[in-house]
Amino acid sequence: MSILILAEHDNASIKGATLNTVAAAKAIGGDITVLVAGEACGAAAEAAAKIEGVSKVLVADNAAYGHQLAENVSLLVAELGKDYAYILAPATTNGKNTLPRAAALLDVAQISEIISVESADTFKRPIYAGNVIATVQSSDAIKVITVRTTAFDAVAAEGGSASVEAVASAHDAGNSSYVREEVAKSDRPELTAASIVVSGGRGMQNGDNFAMLYSLADKLGAAVGASRAAVDAGFVPNDMQVGQTGKIVAPGLYIAVGISGAIQHLAGMKDSKVIVAINKDEDAPIFQVADYGLVADLFDAVPELDSSL
Amino acid sequence: MKVLVAVKRVVDYNVKVRPKSDGTGVDLNNVKMAINPFCEIAIEEAVRLKEKGVVTEIVAVSIGAKVCQEQIRTALALGADRGILVETDVEVQPLAIAKLLKAVVDKEEPKMVILGKQAIDGDNNQTGQMLAALTGMSQGTFASEVVVEGDTVTVTREVDSGSQVVKLNLPAVVTTDLRLNEPRYASLPNIMKAKKKPLDTMTPEDLGVDVTPRVTTLKVEPPAERQAGIKVADVAELVDKLKNEAKVI
Numbered sequence: 001m002s003i004l005i006l007a008e009h010d011n012a013s014i015k016g017a018t019l020n021t022v023a024a025a026k027a028i029g030g031d032i033t034v035l036v037a038g039e040a041c042g043a044a045a046e047a048a049a050k051i052e053g054v055s056k057v058l059v060a061d062n063a064a065y066g067h068q069l070a071e072n073v074s075l076l077v078a079e080l081g082k083d084y085a086y087i088l089a090p091a092t093t094n095g096k097n098t099l100p101r102a103a104a105l106l107d108v109a110q111i112s113e114i115i116s117v118e119s120a121d122t123f124k125r126p127i128y129a130g131n132v133i134a135t136v137q138s139s140d141a142i143k144v145i146t147v148r149t150t151a152f153d154a155v156a157a158e159g160g161s162a163s164v165e166a167v168a169s170a171h172d173a174g175n176s177s178y179v180r181e182e183v184a185k186s187d188r189p190e191l192t193a194a195s196i197v198v199s200g201g202r203g204m205q206n207g208d209n210f211a212m213l214y215s216l217a218d219k220l221g222a223a224v225g226a227s228r229a230a231v232d233a234g235f236v237p238n239d240m241q242v243g244q245t246g247k248i249v250a251p252g253l254y255i256a257v258g259i260s261g262a263i264q265h266l267a268g269m270k271d272s273k274v275i276v277a278i279n280k281d282e283d284a285p286i287f288q289v290a291d292y293g294l295v296a297d298l299f300d301a302v303p304e305l306d307s308s309l
Numbered sequence: 310m311k312v313l314v315a316v317k318r319v320v321d322y323n324v325k326v327r328p329k330s331d332g333t334g335v336d337l338n339n340v341k342m343a344i345n346p347f348c349e350i351a352i353e354e355a356v357r358l359k360e361k362g363v364v365t366e367i368v369a370v371s372i373g374a375k376v377c378q379e380q381i382r383t384a385l386a387l388g389a390d391r392g393i394l395v396e397t398d399v400e401v402q403p404l405a406i407a408k409l410l411k412a413v414v415d416k417e418e419p420k421m422v423i424l425g426k427q428a429i430d431g432d433n434n435q436t437g438q439m440l441a442a443l444t445g446m447s448q449g450t451f452a453s454e455v456v457v458e459g460d461t462v463t464v465t466r467e468v469d470s471g472s473q474v475v476k477l478n479l480p481a482v483v484t485t486d487l488r489l490n491e492p493r494y495a496s497l498p499n500i501m502k503a504k505k506k507p508l509d510t511m512t513p514e515d516l517g518v519d520v521t522p523r524v525t526t527l528k529v530e531p532p533a534e535r536q537a538g539i540k541v542a543d544v545a546e547l548v549d550k551l552k553n554e555a556k557v558i
């Protein structure tokens with residue numbers, strides 16, 4: 001069986017999410033090809049060739065794919081994907097944007113955010129904000145799948161030696177264009193890849209108070225996340241949102257500060273190995289999933305925690 | 310310009326659903342139903358564009374059983390002008406939903422179709438992208454800002470790394486993210502008025518769309534339970550537990 005993976009990359013390098021997706025492909029089993037669609041993306045393609053378990057890298061280097069617009073990349077994926085039994089992408093905003101479009105072009109369903117491979121055509125995926133796990137079976141000839149990265153341990157980024165092949169076809173749908181990007185810059189680890197995450201909620205009261213969490217995070221080598229309430233209130237930018245409709249994280253340690261624990265938030269973090277909750281309301285639902293709950297005012301507890309590390 | 314808005318009837322977001330004990334499905338008995346929150350945002354955006362004079366007509370479409378009329382009526386109360394129910398009792402999956410919506414698009418010829426980014430029951434996040442593929446339209450997914458200028462729409466998208474702005478030729482598909490707007494409540498007079506607004510009903514057969522499912526749900530089950538945790542007395546105990554018991558710091 002042959003598997004095509006749409007790589008998550010920024011032209012210069014391959015993103016970690018690709019490694020988790022290769023892991024899911026290995027769980028399916030078969031010959032793994034990684035597609036790097038971008039512009040001046042040779043370095044990313046070379047990095048992809050080193051990923052453990054990858055046998056071939058297809059590199060589509062063209063201005064039309066420069067910003068990985070879904071309108072263009074989906075045409076490429078649909079063209080190349082015809083010859084594969086599976087097409088996979090990580091369930092990142094990029095994968096979610098492009099892959100369903102490619103699936104529809106191929107007239108097949110997409111199975112979103114799988115968390116396990118049960119057999120060649122059967123997968124598990126969370127529904128209803130993770131309150132229910134569905135086992136689903138696909139009858140399509142080509143199985144188009146996005147992968148929840150936290151559910152598959154990344155394969156090694158080094159050690160492979162895949163062949164790299166250029167793809168000439170340039171698809172430009174001509175109906176959309178990239179204008180600009182505002183990338184949140186941070187020296188901290190990436191939220192979805194960090195081994196420790198400290199998240200703040202509405203209880204933080206304002207954006208300035210997040211400084212407390214940044215300081216704590218820096219001592220722990222952690223990433224900082226947030227509840228939607230904190231994002232909505234403008235305390236922090238949207239890329240920090242953890243939850244059903246934000247980012248899914250599953251670090252070794254998740255510290256929820258001033259977060260009540262709404263189901264939509266839990267959906268994004270309850271697979272963390274160890275959960276700590278700091279909340280002044282002892283009945284807050286977050287305590288139901290916390291391994292260690294501290295009922296306290298965060299404005300006392302967080303500085304104290306910080307200084308005791 | 311005319312805008313089509315797709316609204317899905319789903320379990321209210323406050324309800325914590327559970328699988329049935331025999332694993333055949335989700336227990337939806339006596340559960341409160343509502344418009345998918347992202348679809349509410351889609352309607353609100355269409356209404357705001359109408360208030361700005363950009364949009365002239367808003368058509369709300371829902372696919373599902375007869376009861377979906379309730380959600381269409383809500384959309385009408387919030388400011389949509391007309392409703393279309395594609396009535397079917399079978400569970401229609403995203404690809405087939407997209408095909409049905411395409412059939413409606415072919416009839417109505419809207420300049421823009423606004424959908425939610427995700428339905429909070431199936432958590433698929435596919436339908437808008439699929440509709441865009443089938444119609445050949447451009448797509449602005451996960452929108453947090455939508456600005457229409459002439460024959461284009463500029464969409465700010467919420468992406469993993471921050472935000473991305475794209476410019477799309479109309480007609481276009483837009484899917485909404487949570488911060489696009491804050492939906493209004495329907496006023497009582499508007500709820501009364503909505504009862505008189507036109508609501509057409511058609512079937513997948515009328516639209517010539519095969520809705521046979523491609524994916525079968527074999528079973529549903531609750532997620533793995535977390536082991537009950539403990540409350541710690543103070544920060545010192547917390548640090549001790551994290552260092553010596555959990556060994557995570």
Ligand SMILES: Cc1cc2nc3c(=O)[nH]c(=O)nc-3n(C[C@H](O)[C@H](O)[C@H](O)COP(=O)(O)OP(=O)(O)OC[C@H]3O[C@@H](n4cnc5c(N)ncnc54)[C@H](O)[C@@H]3O)c2cc1C
Pocket residue numbers: 200201202203204226227228229230241242243244245246247257258259260261262263264265268278279280281284296297298299322346347429487
């Ligand atoms: C369609 C939809 C999708 C959603 N998606 C997401 C999502 O992806 N992620 C997400 O997080 N939410 C999401 N939500 C929102 C979710 O329902 C909740 O509203 C949100 O998670 C609440 O955030 P919070 O816990 O920070 O705020 P609140 O619920 O207001 O909780 C604040 C907590 O802080 C505590 N607190 C206050 N002051 C202090 C103090 N001084 N010391 C200690 N504790 C204090 C309070 O006791 C309280 O428990 C979604 C909602 C909808 C409708």
Ligand SMILES: Nc1ncnc2c1ncn2[C@@H]1O[C@H](COP(=O)(O)O)[C@@H](O)[C@H]1O
Pocket residue numbers: 315316317318345347348351370371372373401403406423424425426427428429431432433434435436437
């Ligand atoms: N049955 C339906 N009726 C109307 N719109 C739907 C239906 N299913 C999905 N949609 C639209 O597609 C969006 C995304 O749904 P999904 O791809 O299922 O997560 C929803 O927010 C709706 O706008």
